[in-house]
Amino acid sequence: MVSTAAYHNTEPDLLLAAVTSQVAKATGPFDYLLAQWQAAGLRLPSALKPVLFTLDPARVLHRVGTLTPTDLAQIDQRLRLALGL
DSSP states (O other), rough: OOHHHHHTOOOEEEEEEESSSSSGGGSTTTTTOOOOTTTTSSSSSSSEEEEEEEEEEGGGGOOOOOHHHHHHHHHHHHHHHTTTT
């Protein structure tokens, strides 16, 4: 989830970014290979793809993992670049 508490004050859906275990395909300039995927609780090496989407929280069955602050900072940087912020 990349949405913030401020976002959730007015919006009901979660704002999510795609994370994939297809790391060989994560070669774009805004893609990011998670450095600490195991610490995040993921089973396989994974990467961020800057694909954003919303999801109704009722559709979430379980949380797969939680990104470390180091990986989250790198993802924040790439999403800002991809979105021109």
